Amino acid sequence: MNILEKEKKLSALEKQIDGLGNKKSVEKLKIEIENFKLNEMTKLTAWDRVLLARHQSRPKAKEFIDYLSPDFIELHGDRLFRDDPSIIGGIGTIEGNVFTIIAQQKGSSTEDNIKRNFGMPHPEGYRKALRLMQQAEKFKRPILTLIDTPGAYPGIGAEERGQGQAIAMNLMEMSKLTVPIITVIIGEGGSGGALAIGFANKMLMLENSIFSILSPEGYASILWKDASKAAQAAEVMKLTAYDLKDFQIIDEIIKEPPGGAHFDKEKVFTETKKAIVETYNKLKRLSGIELYYQRNTKTRNYGFLQRFNYDNLGGIKNDIHKDFGNR
Amino acid sequence: MNILEKEKKLSALEKQIDGLGNKKSVEKLKIEIENFKLNEMTKLTAWDRVLLARHQSRPKAKEFIDYLSPDFIELHGDRLFRDDPSIIGGIGTIEGNVFTIIAQQKGSSTEDNIKRNFGMPHPEGYRKALRLMQQAEKFKRPILTLIDTPGAYPGIGAEERGQGQAIAMNLMEMSKLTVPIITVIIGEGGSGGALAIGFANKMLMLENSIFSILSPEGYASILWKDASKAAQAAEVMKLTAYDLKDFQIIDEIIKEPPGGAHFDKEKVFTETKKAIVETYNKLKRLSGIELYYQRNTKTRNYGFLQRFNYDNLGGIKNDIHKDFGNR
Amino acid sequence: MNDIGKSISKRKQLKQKLNTFHEDRPFIKAQKMDVPKGLYELCPTCERTINKKTNIKNDYICSHCGNHFRMRAIDRINYIVDNDTFIEKGIGFITLNPLFQKGYEEKIREYKKNTHLDEAYIYGYGKINSKPCVIGVMDSYFLMGSMGSVVGEKVTKTFEYAIYKRLPVIIFCASGGARMQEGIFSLMQMAKTSAAVAKHSKMGLLYISVLTHPTTGGVNASFASLGDIILAEPNALIGFAGPRVIEQTIKQKLPDGFQRSEFLLEKGFIDKVVHRKDLKNVLAKLLTFHRGYNR
Amino acid sequence: MNDIGKSISKRKQLKQKLNTFHEDRPFIKAQKMDVPKGLYELCPTCERTINKKTNIKNDYICSHCGNHFRMRAIDRINYIVDNDTFIEKGIGFITLNPLFQKGYEEKIREYKKNTHLDEAYIYGYGKINSKPCVIGVMDSYFLMGSMGSVVGEKVTKTFEYAIYKRLPVIIFCASGGARMQEGIFSLMQMAKTSAAVAKHSKMGLLYISVLTHPTTGGVNASFASLGDIILAEPNALIGFAGPRVIEQTIKQKLPDGFQRSEFLLEKGFIDKVVHRKDLKNVLAKLLTFHRGYNR
Ligand SMILES: [Zn+2]
Numbered sequence A, B: 001m002n003i004l005e006k007e008k009k010l011s012a013l014e015k016q017i018d019g020l021g022n023k024k025s026v027e028k029l030k031i032e033i034e035n036f037k038l039n040e041m042t043k044l045t046a047w048d049r050v051l052l053a054r055h056q057s058r059p060k061a062k063e064f065i066d067y068l069s070p071d072f073i074e075l076h077g078d079r080l081f082r083d084d085p086s087i088i089g090g091i092g093t094i095e096g097n098v099f100t101i102i103a104q105q106k107g108s109s110t111e112d113n114i115k116r117n118f119g120m121p122h123p124e125g126y127r128k129a130l131r132l133m134q135q136a137e138k139f140k141r142p143i144l145t146l147i148d149t150p151g152a153y154p155g156i157g158a159e160e161r162g163q164g165q166a167i168a169m170n171l172m173e174m175s176k177l178t179v180p181i182i183t184v185i186i187g188e189g190g191s192g193g194a195l196a197i198g199f200a201n202k203m204l205m206l207e208n209s210i211f212s213i214l215s216p217e218g219y220a221s222i223l224w225k226d227a228s229k230a231a232q233a234a235e236v237m238k239l240t241a242y243d244l245k246d247f248q249i250i251d252e253i254i255k256e257p258p259g260g261a262h263f264d265k266e267k268v269f270t271e272t273k274k275a276i277v278e279t280y281n282k283l284k285r286l287s288g289i290e291l292y293y294q295r296n297t298k299t300r301n302y303g304f305l306q307r308f309n310y311d312n313l314g315g316i317k318n319d320i321h322k323d324f325g326n327r
Numbered sequence C, D: 001m002n003d004i005g006k007s008i009s010k011r012k013q014l015k016q017k018l019n020t021f022h023e024d025r026p027f028i029k030a031q032k033m034d035v036p037k038g039l040y041e042l043c044p045t046c047e048r049t050i051n052k053k054t055n056i057k058n059d060y061i062c063s064h065c066g067n068h069f070r071m072r073a074i075d076r077i078n079y080i081v082d083n084d085t086f087i088e089k090g091i092g093f094i095t096l097n098p099l100f101q102k103g104y105e106e107k108i109r110e111y112k113k114n115t116h117l118d119e120a121y122i123y124g125y126g127k128i129n130s131k132p133c134v135i136g137v138m139d140s141y142f143l144m145g146s147m148g149s150v151v152g153e154k155v156t157k158t159f160e161y162a163i164y165k166r167l168p169v170i171i172f173c174a175s176g177g178a179r180m181q182e183g184i185f186s187l188m189q190m191a192k193t194s195a196a197v198a199k200h201s202k203m204g205l206l207y208i209s210v211l212t213h214p215t216t217g218g219v220n221a222s223f224a225s226l227g228d229i230i231l232a233e234p235n236a237l238i239g240f241a242g243p244r245v246i247e248q249t250i251k252q253k254l255p256d257g258f259q260r261s262e263f264l265l266e267k268g269f270i271d272k273v274v275h276r277k278d279l280k281n282v283l284a285k286l287l288t289f290h291r292g293y294n295r
């Protein structure tokens, strides 16, 4: 039973309450529900988290921004080609600190989803984000980015207008910034599309959000030639917040209520705000150059590999060379 | 008789030579031709110069580049939307000095003219120019720009993609550069389209090129509601090299042979090269910051206006205020 | 006073002069304009007749369709700047006639009388919801708000004054483009004003450009498009080439809404379209976001 | 040797070590590859049969249609770098299996044997027409030239070595994208390599990126697209999303030439499409244009 099925069972149980007249049996059912929530809906597989990260009712970036920064002013456009509605950008205060906020926005309805391209940015979205980040740099303003995207958009226009170049440019330019960059992955963190606004000093993740090189479906279909093995793929891909924390790819996990963020949005918003403010309070003590180095040092160390120490190898060196080919 | 009509007469006279058997009369006609050239084809009205600046046979930017920098490598694209063929950009050496060269290119044939959009850039052309100029800045390379355009392109795509913004951005960013920028107007220097690559330390002009806020036709039709008065407009607009030298808008005039540049291209190329190298040799003595200040000071002083010196006005001040309104 | 005393006093004077930076700074308050002649006018958008007095009271917004009428520079200042805070700067410029255009001087003189301005642009120090800034306003009633040498000079001085005072700049643009009558000098103002924006920006200072109907030509292709933040009033015509010239060139009619604020918002060139009623608050908020750094 | 002598010699050693920057720099010359098995192969463009030996002699360019075949990294180095000048850097990296993928280690071992490389990328010091530079080459025969931790690390070290030596970088890209088997670590190499380019660029040094068939995915969306100058071989597939994925998403066939070098040249993303025969000369010329400043 995956988490969505459990959610259905839960709501079925909750509906039963209405049908019961007996006070005692209501009481009993309520306890049963509570236990079900705590025991069943907290033990989540990686695939469960994938499902939650994509959940229709999961709070979207705009809701987060509304809570975090009630005075947020949205600013539009890349000043080059188009305003991309799948990325929201602007300025607002979070607990008195002015932030440049950039977020990937999935739609809240079918119509909105089409407008937002299901949260998949086009190159102009990345370029808008970059413009606003460079503006933040000019005004020495910290940057908050919220990630929620299935990934870059595999379409004609996106390729024609150079999405690869746009993502690369964002990564290069973000590496140069001297203001604090805080990233929170709030839902799906899909591939280069997510990373393009995620080159941060500190990367936080909601407990049931995911971050991966591609979708589990894509992974299964490429490596195993079978997209239906997505659930299996999710398990091996190490895409959950806990896995990524272990790998030191992310810095902090923001807890969610049992069943996922949509069960208590207010709580999730409060926790997220707390985590952002705490992180910012630590970062703001650093100078611009320290922030630059911190972000770059962290990134420099990404990787899982090994290297021979030649100085200690002595005679083995030659053997290795033989092994490695006829050089 | 305007210069084009004189040119026709000249070639008619030259054809007559073939028909003459008599050696003496050939000799006589040759002298007549020579006199016609020197006397008639050097006295040019402003409108004559407009016609020459637009002359079909006038050497185009590419021919200049081929002569100035035989090892020129053309580089393409704005890295955003499109490569604009109406602007050529690249790197090459001029007498051993590596230059970034940017030029507006009119077509040499009808087909080529359509490809080059008659030398009228789209926003992506200005953005390509800016990219290459910023690259020149990175590598501390001097910049040479050749201007030959009727102006910006009044079309849908050009407006949709923000040609106003693109021109403005070029002006702002060019003002910041710390490398020498030398501009040569080789034909038409039309409005913002020309200026967008012409914010230079030194501005040179071929003798029969023009530089103006809009075409004489446009001027006549806007101010006099009669486009046919273009020739008259040309006279009052002060668009010739000599007028602009008087106004200290340009720095130097490069002489052309009688009848215009197309009568002796080689000579024009040589003179142009000489002028560029001489100008560069002066500029290269300046440091980056000096170049920056020189360019900006020059620009700061553009304008033809007067201001009261209030300190010396005494009681007159109040009168003026009355004159100026009820403030 | 002895010689030494004189010398000290002279030096003091000199120092004071240097400090004031601008040769003059008369404290002149902008005043409410007179009601223009005629009681009624036609709204160009909904084509209904409107009482002019009502329209003025309604901040030049059509009560029927919400069309934003053009606003005179002085009205704009009264509308956007806190009462009694505006101090006009850089006055006393005189427009000359470099190309000896027949009738140009007379024209200018007439516009001066009719608009109570000495050119198509005024600027000064002022406060918006108590936030200090430098405010510049173009007046499209003055020769189409076209940019000649004086407008270019004053726009440049706007940024220079703001640099000196370390203040943000807000400019309300409204222009038909370049001042043809001043020829090449008008064109060169594009470079001059853009360079002024660059200098101001280099100091880390904020520049908000507000595009009102119409913002075209040389103004569009220079300082108007260079704001850190670019706002626009609804349905304002914004572009480099004028729509009529484009139609003549491409030989077809332009689609509805082409080159209008909302169109440019979609095309990525405008940060936000703001209704005139909200403008003051949005500007004040943006100024607050940029007062000093928060790290 | 007395104690003081020992100490000095130790310090000398230490200093030398610090100076050399990389822990190791074995001088290994790249060698011409063996002729692959089978005498003939099919040209994918013109579908004619070609003698492999002829093809190798012709620098892997189809003698019928000019199609540029993929080139092994070692062949590329032999082709582009002056004889006896290439010194490989940064060897000895070992690819690990962070996600415990079944069969991944075996796969890597096999590729190592077949390609004579230890990963899909090698780099080193070399000269092109006597101009010194740092050259990196991806090998698409090694697991599609995909970028995992080792490739990302070596690309990063390419730029670091070039910074240390104040040399330009030339990288020949050829990659199917990210190394799926290494999951998130592969993704993060995009940020890491892009940051390395930024550091190198900040020093005012030149980086030329040469895109060969195919350059897609994570490599396309990082260092491959960040060259000061971006060259491409003719008809190379270049893009972020693969054409098959796009076709599945938009449910229609892609036009001919989509995502090919010439297409991207027109779209403004490539500086120049260069035929393989001209590549060495163009690179040498560009290097000359950037050797020292001329002011
Ligand atoms: Zn109305």
Ligand SMILES: [Zn+2]
Binding pocket: D043, D044, D045, D046, D047, D048, D062, D063, D064, D065, D066, D067
């Ligand atoms: Zn073939």
